[in-house]
Amino acid sequence: MLTIILGTAVGSRKPVQALDAPSHTQSIQQKARCGAGAFKKTLIANSLIINSLIINKVTTIFLLILKGSVLCTLISYTSFSRPTVMSRIIRLLSFSVLPLCLNSPTTLAETKPSPQLSPTIVLIIDDMGNGLELGQRAIALPGAINYAFLPHSPNSKRLARAAYQQGKEILLHIPMSNLQDRATGPGKLSPFMDKAQFLLTVRTDLQAIPHVRGVNNHMGSLLTQLREPMGWLMAELKQQNLYFIDSRTSPLTVGESLAQSYKLPTASRDVFLDNQRNTAAISTQFEHAITLAKQQDFAVVIAHPHPETLVFLKQAIPTLEARGVKFSLASDALNTLNATHY
Numbered sequence: 001m002l003t004i005i006l007g008t009a010v011g012s013r014k015p016v017q018a019l020d021a022p023s024h025t026q027s028i029q030q031k032a033r034c035g036a037g038a039f040k041k042t043l044i045a046n047s048l049i050i051n052s053l054i055i056n057k058v059t060t061i062f063l064l065i066l067k068g069s070v071l072c073t074l075i076s077y078t079s080f081s082r083p084t085v086m087s088r089i090i091r092l093l094s095f096s097v098l099p100l101c102l103n104s105p106t107t108l109a110e111t112k113p114s115p116q117l118s119p120t121i122v123l124i125i126d127d128m129g130n131g132l133e134l135g136q137r138a139i140a141l142p143g144a145i146n147y148a149f150l151p152h153s154p155n156s157k158r159l160a161r162a163a164y165q166q167g168k169e170i171l172l173h174i175p176m177s178n179l180q181d182r183a184t185g186p187g188k189l190s191p192f193m194d195k196a197q198f199l200l201t202v203r204t205d206l207q208a209i210p211h212v213r214g215v216n217n218h219m220g221s222l223l224t225q226l227r228e229p230m231g232w233l234m235a236e237l238k239q240q241n242l243y244f245i246d247s248r249t250s251p252l253t254v255g256e257s258l259a260q261s262y263k264l265p266t267a268s269r270d271v272f273l274d275n276q277r278n279t280a281a282i283s284t285q286f287e288h289a290i291t292l293a294k295q296q297d298f299a300v301v302i303a304h305p306h307p308e309t310l311v312f313l314k315q316a317i318p319t320l321e322a323r324g325v326k327f328s329l330a331s332d333a334l335n336t337l338n339a340t341h342y
Helices: 024-080 085-095 097-101 105-109 132-139 156-165 195-207 227-239 255-261 279-296 307-319 330-337
Strands: 120-128 146-149 169-176 212-219 243-246 266-268 298-303
Touching: 120 132, 120 156, 120 169, 120 212, 120 279, 120 330, 132 156, 132 307, 146 156, 156 169, 169 195, 169 330, 195 227, 212 330, 227 243, 227 255, 243 255, 243 330, 255 266, 266 298, 266 330, 279 298, 279 307
Parallel strands: 120 146, 120 298, 146 169, 169 212, 212 243, 243 266
Antiparallel strands: none
16 A cells, blocks of 8 residues: 655645635635646646656566576576586676676665764755845855755845855755645746756756755655656756755655665755754754764754854854864765765
8 A cells, every 4th residue: 555645744844824814705715716726736746656656666576576587597507507617606696796786776775875974964054045134144154064045036146156255065955846835936846847848947947056066955845756857857967967965855755865876976864953943942953963963974954044043053063173073065075975885
């Protein structure tokens, strides 16, 4: 039985209520007008997810059958032939090297590399480009910090250039379709696009932000579950020599595993710092990030240019060195993290 999660995505914020709420009668009329369209769109989205999951499982089963057939053939050959040197070599390959060569991309993608890092936090400030003053305050934070800019936002180019001049790292924060059908802003990638439209949108978004080194997803609880469009994205990022960081807005995301199968430098988000915009909650999440960095050598933390977050980080960042943890630009950390994987 397949279960499709249609609830609020992991780490996503609650939808903002409209300031001008409709009356009860208006609400009923609106539901009657758009109910059929919304229901149809949900059915299409669900079918895309189910198809993606089925294809993935069928591919894995086929590769397992192929692996077993080849092994049985080789073992049978060596069992009924004279024990020549060649037969001994084939038997050795069948039990050792061959199973490794036949591993599917999915199996390899699920294998975590062994990072050789001192405790490191990759801090990414998302949703950059809308507010100029808060964006400038975010860029002024000390240390090796990464900034993910929304394409086509009013201040993205200006702030990205300023961050680059200060030695920071720039990502494209690419909008993607989500299960709640929330507005993402311009430049959204949708599963309802054909491949040509999809790739044109990716390239236009990338051109909108200067000095981009990598990409992470803005929302995307729907799109990141779908192997085909995410595969288009990974192929394009590979061609442009960019990395991908999965924001993990869905527990069913295939983003990181697909990026690994395309041999892209990649990682996924460990901690959302400021889903709750108060100092106590932010501090708790920051401590959790430090603990993870010490346990697994590496943690990806996503925050936003909220006033509360910026005040906290300005005070907390100078204490990291004494605690044996460092910030890192994403490209530097990923080069080390992925070195043993490829």
